[in-house]
Amino acid sequence: ADGVAQVHVAIMADKVQPVILAVGSGKGGVGKSTLSANLAVALARLGRKVGLVDADISGPSQARLLGTEGQRPVAHENRLVPVASRWGVPMLSMAQLTEPGAAIAWRGSMVAGAVTQFLEAHWDNAEIIVVDLPPGTGDVQLTMLQKFKPTGAVIVSTPQDLALMDAARAVSLFEKGGVPVVGVIENMAGYACPHCGEVSDPFGVGGAEAAAAAMGLDFLGRIPLDIAIRRESDAGNPIAAGDGPQVQAFLALATRVND
Ligand code: ADP
Numbered sequence: 001a002d003g004v005a006q007v008h009v010a011i012m013a014d015k016v017q018p019v020i021l022a023v024g025s026g027k028g029g030v031g032k033s034t035l036s037a038n039l040a041v042a043l044a045r046l047g048r049k050v051g052l053v054d055a056d057i058s059g060p061s062q063a064r065l066l067g068t069e070g071q072r073p074v075a076h077e078n079r080l081v082p083v084a085s086r087w088g089v090p091m092l093s094m095a096q097l098t099e100p101g102a103a104i105a106w107r108g109s110m111v112a113g114a115v116t117q118f119l120e121a122h123w124d125n126a127e128i129i130v131v132d133l134p135p136g137t138g139d140v141q142l143t144m145l146q147k148f149k150p151t152g153a154v155i156v157s158t159p160q161d162l163a164l165m166d167a168a169r170a171v172s173l174f175e176k177g178g179v180p181v182v183g184v185i186e187n188m189a190g191y192a193c194p195h196c197g198e199v200s201d202p203f204g205v206g207g208a209e210a211a212a213a214a215m216g217l218d219f220l221g222r223i224p225l226d227i228a229i230r231r232e233s234d235a236g237n238p239i240a241a242g243d244g245p246q247v248q249a250f251l252a253l254a255t256r257v258n259d
Contacts, residue, residue: 026166
């Protein structure tokens, strides 16, 4: 038994602190959760040990996105054990702890408590924990900055001016908190017609790249508006786990983030 205890102590002492990669956006609906899930899956495909925390406490969507709805995490020694997903990315989301569709109207301190439990869970030998933040600049962001300072942050924006103005606010929050912004991802950049394949640009194109340049930030890449992304997301099959046309874009994003 002593031997086992010693091995355990050795593992604990050895334990690498995972990189915490926050994914933020200025506003909701820009695809931050979708990109967080697919970025985590793509990083796992690159061979990294990745975990995912859904820090969007009142609007959790990662259980749906990663197909883990209905899986309940157990607690071990007062800490949660992340649930496994089929994509090699263990995860935790409020969706795992509440009934589907139930309103989660919590005070700031309770929200901070939930985020703390997720980040202090048994992530074992995870190298990277992708944290899907709620949109904007609220309690969860403050908890993250004060308690679990992310190693870096990625900002997701759609190409329109308004979304970019909000994204700039998110950037400034991280910069003020001393969190390096790894770069900006442009989502819903161009729409590929599923019938004729012609690409049109309902929200303009290149806006996020120009805005990133204006803020002195790296542009990490763009993901088009693709019906397959929405459809597969809803079905709990992250597109980055498959072999469709967007996989290369996600792997390229993951490679840039990984570097
Ligand atoms: P956020 O986390 O920023 O609120 P979501 O990730 O929940 O946004 O995405 C909002 C909606 O847009 C979802 O229905 C999602 O499936 C869809 N979506 C996100 N990105 C894309 C994309 N590139 N192509 C098609 N649909 C997308």
